Amino acid sequence: MNGPDPTGTKVFETEVLIIGGGVTGTGVMRDLALRGVNCLLIDQKDLNAGASGGNHGLLHSGGRYASTDEQTAAECKTEGDILKKTAPDCIDECGGIFAAVEGDDIDFAARFADHCAAAGIACRSLSPLEARELEPSLSDKVFAAFAVEDAAIDPFHITLGNVSHATLLTDSTYLPHTEAIDFEVVNGAITSVLCRDSRTGESVRIRTKQVVNAAGAWAMNVAKLAGCGDVALLYAKGTLIISNARISNGVINRLRVPGDGDILVPGGTVSLLGTTSDNIDKLDDIRPTVDEVDRILHEGIGMVPGLENTRFIRAFSGVRPLLQAVGADVDGRKASRGFRLFDHEDQGLSNFVTLVGGKLTTYRLMAEKTGDLVARRLGNGEPCKTATTALPSGDAVRWTEPGFAPRYWYKRSDQSDAILCECEMVPQSAVDEIIADEYGASKHMSLRAIALRSRIGKGSCQGSFCAARVTSHLYDRDIYVCDEGREHMKDFVSERFKGVRPVLWGRQMPQMELAEALHCGLMGLDLLGEGGDENDDGNADLP
């Protein structure tokens, strides 16, 4: 920061301003930092608040696209291999299978192996018996199955790692809760971006040489703000549900034309079943619905019958920003999963770039292409290094990994290190480390910011206990004063409840009755004044 200008607005100066703290934005931040460039990353909410947080956490082998989009499939294969090498701490190489069950298209299944071969994707045919030996939860109505190299990836670990590494390399900065509201353009170049801190309402001016728009689903809005009308996006909302325990050993994909509820991905100690795909035209109030959950489950049960009696702890939604080509089909699933870089030169801007589309699996490649363009514009001749440089896994970024905190705690066996989150066994020391070391996140760490950077609130109790305990701990650490902590806690549990509500049956029901007794009956959070909406970070957390 370079101090306030005469009007009292905070001023920052950077070489590259990146808008959007998802995997792509943070990927560009690290890509450029590895070329020696100083960046400033902003997000209107916090890291992975959009699609980067609202997905399966699936590192595609490419099998999913082999039959429909050979290029994307091949990219998935190449990029998947790179990430497995450079970010092994973020990836569970659990493998995956594609399985067709009675009623699925026999011809589609029969052509799968050829399509994989054409895209260069490893794929091994399995007998139904072999498939069920690999995945005992699989339906006994399987008639065709293939093993592929799918893996599970923790997008939070990736994002946190990207920011952490960039900060370390070039003193790059991340500002959460900072929304771009105006672009100052001089002679066809953006010279500064005026932003607003959504928490304090304060203005922030960022002087910059280059601007990267990586705002995901919001990229079209940001481009328009900069006067560019060339970015046309299609919004497809996807909903997923999370089980209380891990169901399968690896990824299970339905071997058929992609549809609802046909991918089950392990997320460490849980499993994620999804997705739906529904076109929407507004980005406000994205939340999962009972209808979506019903659809996912109905389809999923055909593939994994045990899902019928599985305890689900939450649903969540993300919005896929898909490129809308002229005359394109409006079906979100059929739209290209490729990505595109807009240099906006035909829009009269020489230092603005927008990248849209793509996938979690190919985020690094998108960042590389963007980095190449921005570096060239800066006159920086350094090549991209992300394909070969390992992503460091520092102390403060490791807490998103399921099962890490309890192992760490158990190994240390320090009885004075109280467990704050019982479901995921996150100790006090983890929260303290996140508060102390977390680069940039915020000078003012909130319950929600800590939850984003750890497993807090993601277990079966969905914040029933840990919300109160972490809040109390933050009061103990003088981070919260007055009523602020209680208000944040109300926001947090209300946000979790949006996701819990559509899966509220069976064993999750008594859990939430207990939560209600605690939060409303005991703490009176329901009587706490309205509010919190301005702190709404959206469905930003992938459990």
Place this chain on the structure above:
Amino acid sequence: MHDIIAPTIDFQAKARDLLPDNASYDSCLSCGLCSSGCPASGFDGMDPRRFLRMAMLGMNEELSNTPWIWTCTLCQRCTYVCPMSIDVSVLVGYARGNWPKDKKPQGIVRSCEAQMRFPSTSAMGVMPEDFVEIIEDAVEELHEEDDRFETLEAPMDKQGAYFFINQNSREPATEPEELAPLWKVFDYVGADWTYASKGWAAENFCMFTGDDEAWEEMVKQRVNAVNELGCKVWVNTECGHSFYTLWKGVERFGLQADFEAGNLISYYAHWIREGKLPVNSDWNTQGLKFTVQDPCQLVRKSIGDPVADDLRYVATKLVGAENFIDMQPCRSANYCCGGGGGFLQAGMNEQRLAYGKRKFDQIEVTQADYVLTPCHNCHSQITDLCDHFEGEYRVIHFWTLICLSLGILGKNERRYLGPDLAEIGLSKDAP
């Protein structure tokens, strides 16, 4: 982190196998009621909720090797208070069985081995012929000492007797003078009963080693002994886990038992109600205060509150309602004293006493002079707690007080009574 000594168990999968669908680990609310009421919470960084959560988080290696499983007494208080009725003790027991024999607490292992050695099934190694001789000697001694009992019998292997009475090894092995009060009670009510030379022992440490086969073998031998004699009712004497091990064992291993499993406390209550045991509290002129320790194995784990009611009925009849003070919590919600699960034999004295501090404090609050408990392990542990934490109370069996009240307690049958009761009910010319 502890040394790797045991093969790794997949606890989540085992929980699915061994627990009912609606009360398996997947139903946990993380509420912690289990842990807050568990005296083993905190040892080795563990508690019941942590055990379950670690299972859900896949920490199988840690759980397979934690020595905490020997600190948990399998008392099932966690299950009792769990809103979802999840039984943590099932997998703790399974994990015990998974430890290599030479790494398990050797005291428990040796007790089980002793049981396996002779058809007595006695953990103290009392052989059938020794048992028969000890009983004969004790009967003879009683005949000589008190002419009121010169015709009293302690039948052995009596075919077709109504009651089959088991016997904790402690009395025949180390305190034979404690045998007679129980016989006097049977004599008083005119019970048709018998001991057996085989399968007579009450205790079963094999169950605590987690070795299911050994547990089954012990119960089989005992069940066969009762079946062979054709008795109608098998009665455990004042030993908590002896009831559980047989009653549960018959169900668990699908054994053919041609008899009913009864417990002595309920028979005491029954005989008092019927007027066959006309006990009263007239002797308690000093207003001595009494409390009761509910044995987890008999109350919470087996029969539940009905036997807790019987315990209190008998106790208040014996000492006077105004002199009876319950511990809180009690009955099925009672805390384990720390003598269960083989803890007394496990050689982990420091942990055992720390575990028992909660029980000691509960007793102290009642300001009782005596703790009545129909369980040998409770008896030993609560006595140990008194010595260690410097309490003032004493621990006694029910049979002692029943005989005292009836005026038939011999002078040498008072080892657990204090000076305040040493002379009460002794006739001037009694031995």
